[in-house]
Amino acid sequence: MVTVTEWQKIGVGIAGFGLFFILFGILLYFDSVLLAFGNLLFLTGLSFIIGLRKTCFFFFQRHKVKGTSFFLGGVLLVLLRWPLLGMFLEAYGFFSLFxxxxxxxxxxxxxxxxxxxxxxxxxxxxxxxxxx
Structure with a gap:
């Protein structure tokens, strides 16, 4: 049986809030503040769930560089208040990564x-x- 630590439980909550804010930001016509907050919460929650070292290892593998660059580039564009283009880049990077x-x-x-x-x-x- 797999044991779930307290940090992983907190990470699931943080990632869940991140997904909520991303979906809410999309529903509100790509509100850049909600999308940026959701992106940061989702990435923070992911690092809590699987660990910081495994998160870095997952994103920065040689065969996943293209997906990682599109995903993180999209996050950066959302943070710079280009939400529509940023979310398209994030979606392409997400599908490429996963x-x-x-x-x-x-x-x-x-x-x-x-x-x-x-x-x-x-x-x-x-x-x-x-x-x-």
Missing amino acids: KGFFPVAFGFLGNAFDIPFLSALFRRLQGSSSMV
């Missing part, structure tokens, strides 16, 4: 929920790309 995780997540969702149409869709999405 593209190996999506088949695993879709496979889990397809097996966890027994919804007729959605489970078939998730299983199809699981097999469509590789883990590498």
Whole structure:
């Protein structure tokens, strides 16, 4: 069984608030202050959850440099009050960074929920790309 530390619990809360502020900033027509606050909270929460060293190792691997540069460049543009362009760059960087995780997540969702149409869709999405 996996043990969850107090720091990880705090990190989940901080990352959750970060996602809330990002979604709220998008709903309010890309409000740059809410988006910037959400980005900072999300990155802080991620470093609390997996640790600062593992976070740096994840973002700065050689084969993830392109995704990291787009994601952090988007964060920087949001902080400099260019929210629309910054969020587009962040989204591209996010999908580039986590593209190996999506088949695993879709496979889990397809097996966890027994919804007729959605489970078939998730299983199809699981097999469509590789883990590498």
